[in-house]
Amino acid sequence: MNLTTAFYSLHITALYKLILLDFLILIMIYNETIKLKIKSQDFFDITDKVESIVKRSEIQNGICTIFSVGGTSSVLINENEPMLIQDLKDCLEKIASEEKIYHHAENAYSHIRASFIGSSQNIPVKDGKVVLGTWQSIMIANFDVDNREREVVVTVVGE
Amino acid sequence: MNLTTAFYSLHITALYKLILLDFLILIMIYNETIKLKIKSQDFFDITDKVESIVKRSEIQNGICTIFSVGGTSSVLINENEPMLIQDLKDCLEKIASEEKIYHHAENAYSHIRASFIGSSQNIPVKDGKVVLGTWQSIMIANFDVDNREREVVVTVVGE
Amino acid sequence: MNLTTAFYSLHITALYKLILLDFLILIMIYNETIKLKIKSQDFFDITDKVESIVKRSEIQNGICTIFSVGGTSSVLINENEPMLIQDLKDCLEKIASEEKIYHHAENAYSHIRASFIGSSQNIPVKDGKVVLGTWQSIMIANFDVDNREREVVVTVVGE
Numbered sequence: 454m455n456l457t458t459a460f461y462s463l464h465i466t467a468l469y470k471l472i473l474l475d476f477l478i479l480i481m482i483y484n485e486t487i488k489l490k491i492k493s494q495d496f497f498d499i500t501d502k503v504e505s506i507v508k509r510s511e512i513q514n515g516i517c518t519i520f521s522v523g524g525t526s527s528v529l530i531n532e533n534e535p536m537l538i539q540d541l542k543d544c545l546e547k548i549a550s551e552e553k554i555y556h557h558a559e560n561a562y563s564h565i566r567a568s569f570i571g572s573s574q575n576i577p578v579k580d581g582k583v584v585l586g587t588w589q590s591i592m593i594a595n596f597d598v599d600n601r602e603r604e605v606v607v608t609v610v611g612e
Numbered sequence: 613m614n615l616t617t618a619f620y621s622l623h624i625t626a627l628y629k630l631i632l633l634d635f636l637i638l639i640m641i642y643n644e645t646i647k648l649k650i651k652s653q654d655f656f657d658i659t660d661k662v663e664s665i666v667k668r669s670e671i672q673n674g675i676c677t678i679f680s681v682g683g684t685s686s687v688l689i690n691e692n693e694p695m696l697i698q699d700l701k702d703c704l705e706k707i708a709s710e711e712k713i714y715h716h717a718e719n720a721y722s723h724i725r726a727s728f729i730g731s732s733q734n735i736p737v738k739d740g741k742v743v744l745g746t747w748q749s750i751m752i753a754n755f756d757v758d759n760r761e762r763e764v765v766v767t768v769v770g771e
Numbered sequence: 772m773n774l775t776t777a778f779y780s781l782h783i784t785a786l787y788k789l790i791l792l793d794f795l796i797l798i799m800i801y802n803e804t805i806k807l808k809i810k811s812q813d814f815f816d817i818t819d820k821v822e823s824i825v826k827r828s829e830i831q832n833g834i835c836t837i838f839s840v841g842g843t844s845s846v847l848i849n850e851n852e853p854m855l856i857q858d859l860k861d862c863l864e865k866i867a868s869e870e871k872i873y874h875h876a877e878n879a880y881s882h883i884r885a886s887f888i889g890s891s892q893n894i895p896v897k898d899g900k901v902v903l904g905t906w907q908s909i910m911i912a913n914f915d916v917d918n919r920e921r922e923v924v925v926t927v928v929g930e
Binding site: 455456458459462480481482484518520522523524525548549555556557561564565567568569571572573575604606608610 | 848850855895
Binding site: 614616617620621639673674675688689690691693695696698699700703706707728729730733734735736738743744745746747748769770771 | 777928
């Protein structure tokens with residue numbers, strides 16, 4: 454009877470654990486910080502690095518958030534094609550020119566460009582991979598006046 | 613005494629389960645992919661579709677992430693009013709004109725417009741519904757030169 | 772022997788609980804809504820408020836999502852320096868001028884500015900704090916034609 458009690462108790466515990474495992478056990482948070490040396494006005498492709506981080510997270514299904522630290526840098530998800538990047542730079546130069554006189558003398562155009570492109574983006578994760586279109590890469594822009602080391606935080610939430 | 617042991621053990625197990633349930637059991641991930649045929653330069657309203665997905669997710673409290681697959685499309689959360697959309701198109705045409713000569717010959721203006729509006733947005737979920745202002749709709753823009761089928765991934769994280 | 776059974780059962784239960792705690796117990800969702808009176812075209816700094824919300828959430832590691840309710844307001848993560856904000860306003864005025872004639876007569880420029888800056892941003896949370904660069908503040912812009920009370924939903928997901 455003691456043995457029966459023990460087995461019964463173990464059975465119940467294991468059952469509860471299985472039920473909990475089914476619904477919950479897979480939700481996790483994982484993050485890594487990337488450091489990059491980026492030239493002024495350049496876009497640095499981090500798609501491979503993000504894919505590796507998602508792989509290391511072992512998360513199969515969820516969201517990957519990219520955040521660029523610093524008010525003169527941005528996250529862009531688009532096609533990494535040199536001539537297109539040049540066109541985008543030309544367009545940003547037209548909107549917030551390096552030559553213009555600003556109230557914030559040092560690097561206003563850097564901050565304005567970063568405000569338009571934005572500090573963060575999210576990408577869904579499915580089957581352990583970021584879901585990107587054929588012509589979508591993840592890039593970090595350094596809009597500052599000088600070449601700089603930039604920090605990017607990649608966070609993965611999911612199961 | 614055997615019976616006491618069994619009851620005691622069950623009581624402890626149930627208690628632990630209740631404690632765990634209170635804090636955890638509700639965190640879930642849910643996603644669906646929407647396919648849409650969108651005309652060139654049009655904005656397609658997906659508010660109803662997103663609301664249905666959030667309902668099917670059964671998540672009451674959390675975040676809903678919208679991601680548009682492809683470098684020539686964007687997610688916009690704003691008022692879906694035809695004359696306003698025309699004004700926005702006029703503004704995008706001024707910034708990245710269809711008529712201009714670009715280095716990336718095929719569709720540079722499509723990519724540039726998409727870079728400005730952005731690939732992803734997040735909306736909070738409360739009481740099982742996305743929290744949107746009276747004049748906020750969720751729209752997908754197809755900035756490409758042709759009408760295209762676009763894919764949008766909607767992910768809901770929460771409890 | 773009864774006592775042995777009871778101890779064994781308790782030991783197993785506690786062990787399972789510890790295993791579950793290690794992997795799961797910390798994933799939580801927390802949100803608060805902030806109400807702000809913001810003058811037309813002003814940027815209101817909410818960094819302190821967001822930091823307090825993250826502290827109250829007791830989440831150490833995760834993501835903080837900021838969403839601005841309403842199609843004429845935006846979330847901006849950038850440097851809160853008055854002269855820079857003036858430069859950004861000048862740039863937005865150039866892109867979507869108050870003086871221009873629009874199809875959507877009331878406040879098209881408000882919606883267009885909001886579309887460019889965007890409705891939501893994510894910031895990573897580490898060691899119980901939002902990860903922001905030295906010159907990064909979280910601001911809410913009210914682009915509407917009038918001073919308005921704006922609502923901002925701050926959601927924290929993590930462990």
